[in-house]
Amino acid sequence: MDTEPKSHVVKEYWDIVIGFVSFFFAIIFHFEHLSVLAAVFAAIGIGSLAVTISEIAEILAERFGEPYGSLVLTFSAVLVEILILFMVVLEAKVHPDVMETVKNGIAATVIVDLNALLGLAVFVGGLNFKEQVHNEDTSASYTTVLFVAVAMLLVPSAISLHSTKEALHNASIIIALLLFVYYLFIFKFQTDTHVHFFKFKKRSRVKRYQKEEDDENYFFDKKSSLFNVIFLLFLLILIGFLSEIFANEGVRVFKNMGLTAGFVGILIAFVTAAPELFTAIRAAKNDEMQRVVNIAMGASTVSILLTVPILIFLSLIFGIKFTLDFTPLQVGALMITILLVWKTTENGETNYLEGLSHLMLFLSYAIMAIFY
Numbered sequence: 001m002d003t004e005p006k007s008h009v010v011k012e013y014w015d016i017v018i019g020f021v022s023f024f025f026a027i028i029f030h031f032e033h034l035s036v037l038a039a040v041f042a043a044i045g046i047g048s049l050a051v052t053i054s055e056i057a058e059i060l061a062e063r064f065g066e067p068y069g070s071l072v073l074t075f076s077a078v079l080v081e082i083l084i085l086f087m088v089v090l091e092a093k094v095h096p097d098v099m100e101t102v103k104n105g106i107a108a109t110v111i112v113d114l115n116a117l118l119g120l121a122v123f124v125g126g127l128n129f130k131e132q133v134h135n136e137d138t139s140a141s142y143t144t145v146l147f148v149a150v151a152m153l154l155v156p157s158a159i160s161l162h163s164t165k166e167a168l169h170n171a172s173i174i175i176a177l178l179l180f181v182y183y184l185f186i187f188k189f190q191t192d193t194h195v196h197f198f199k200f201k202k203r204s205r206v207k208r209y210q211k212e213e214d215d216e217n218y219f220f221d222k223k224s225s226l227f228n229v230i231f232l233l234f235l236l237i238l239i240g241f242l243s244e245i246f247a248n249e250g251v252r253v254f255k256n257m258g259l260t261a262g263f264v265g266i267l268i269a270f271v272t273a274a275p276e277l278f279t280a281i282r283a284a285k286n287d288e289m290q291r292v293v294n295i296a297m298g299a300s301t302v303s304i305l306l307t308v309p310i311l312i313f314l315s316l317i318f319g320i321k322f323t324l325d326f327t328p329l330q331v332g333a334l335m336i337t338i339l340l341v342w343k344t345t346e347n348g349e350t351n352y353l354e355g356l357s358h359l360m361l362f363l364s365y366a367i368m369a370i371f372y
Contacts, residue, residue: 012218015055019048023238026245035249042246043267047274049235049242050080054275056220056228056235063225076232078302081109081272082310083240087247088268089311092320097261098251099322104265104369106307107330110146110300111365112269114337117277118296119358122344125284125292126352132289137197139345142297143338145186149304150334152179153326160325172324176312183305198294246271262329262369273299289350297341329372333365 022045029038057076064072085105091098125132156172163171190198220228254264270277276295283291308324315322340361344354 015048015051019045019052019235019238022048023242026242030245030249035252038245039249039253042242042249043271045242046080046084046239046246047271049239050077050272050275051278053077053080053232053235053239054279055218056232057275058279059220060225060228060232075302077272077276077299078307079236080239080243080275081105081303082307083236083243084246084268084272085307085311086314087240087243088251089315089320089322090318091247091251092322095251095255100261101251101254101264101268102311102322103324103326103330104261105268106265106303106311107326107334108262108265108269108369109272109303109307111333111337111362112266112273113276113296113300113303114341115358115362115365116270117273117280117299118292118341118344119355119362120277121280121284121292121296121355122289122350123352123355123359124281125287125289126350126355128285129287131349131351132284132287133349134289134293134345135197136346136348137194138290138293139297139341139348141189141194141197142293142301143342143345145182145301146297146304146338146341147335149179149182149301150331150338152182153304153308153324153334154331156324157326157328157331160323165321165323168323168325169321172322173312173316175324176309179305180309183302183309186301186305260370260372262372263366266366266369293345297345329368333368337361 022041026038026041026045029041032038053076057072061072085102088098088102088105092102122132152175155175156168159171160168220231223231250264276299280292280295283289283295312322312324340358344350344358
């Protein structure tokens with residue numbers, strides 16, 4: 001008699017249970033100076049609680065509608081990203097070389113969102129539908145913004161070749177400010193003047209999959225929006241503590257294991273992208289490609305235009321010099337990714353071959369990051 005309710009609880013609330021248990025063990029292992037175990041449980045805790053955040057954000061997203069729904073989802077994920085990366089930035093006071101990990105984390109997050117996340121969602125959705133459609137104005141707007149944003153990141157990288165570190169730092173601050181101002185206009189574009197560019201237009205013509213039904217008994221579905229927002233903020237606080245442990249212990253572990261900064265950046269990107277990944281795949285299976293495009297491209301836009309300025313300004317407050325001199329590999333991979341996204345989404349239709357192409361590009365980048 002009790003088997004079904006117990007299995008239901010495990011299915012619906014595994015992320016919360018694993019998140020809180022991992023939080024408990026991460027703290028214990030941190031104080032016991034068991035770095036490997038502390039870093040592992042901190043990462044598991046961050047990923048699990050991030051999934052819970054995505055569930056709550058998705059509930060709020062359904063209530064708010066597009067494009068505000070996707071903004072809730074992307075901002076929730078980006079807050080997790082900022083927390084983790086800033087804790088790594090703070091480690092630069094002791095280990096200055098970790099700044100390369102932070103830059104790799106920023107680049108990898110965009111590449112994971114636009115290749116691994118978008119690719120996997122398009123691939124899974126394409127296996128269930130002949131073609132999936134979305135508003136082509138969405139991708140046209142985002143690819144333009146992303147191309148310009150990445151081009152702006154080239155400025156500090158170019159200056160670093162022939163100028164002093166002081167000039168590089170000053171240029172990084174100016175570019176960060178310009179990125180932030182750019183985002184303010186984009187936010188207005190999304191939520192005010194051109195809302196219709198980011199809304200769902202129609203469903204796919206060939207349907208082979210039954211839409212998943214939402215569980216009406218899910219705890220957070222029955223709670224008010226205010227309760228969900230407060231609990232979401234509580235989870236972000238817990239993730240903040242876990243991020244500090246992950247950064248503190250992880251930096252030591254990764255250095256001892258001889259892992260490259262590029263590979264560590266990918267690990268951080270997957271931890272922060274976990275909630276978006278689950279949500280995007282579920283949306284693709286439900287023939288909601290517009291939601292997938294909004295999440296993947298919206299999160300990438302925010303990762304550059306908001307995460308970068310916030311990290312720069314927080315670094316200034318804490319007396320750490322954070323510069324935006326990205327490597328040719330990072331900038332090149334970002335440019336190629338944006339070109340592929342443009343080709344994939346320009347006609348408002350996607351299929352599984354396009355998703356597979358994104359996955360192949362991501363795997364190629366991962367190999368370079370591991371051995372570069």
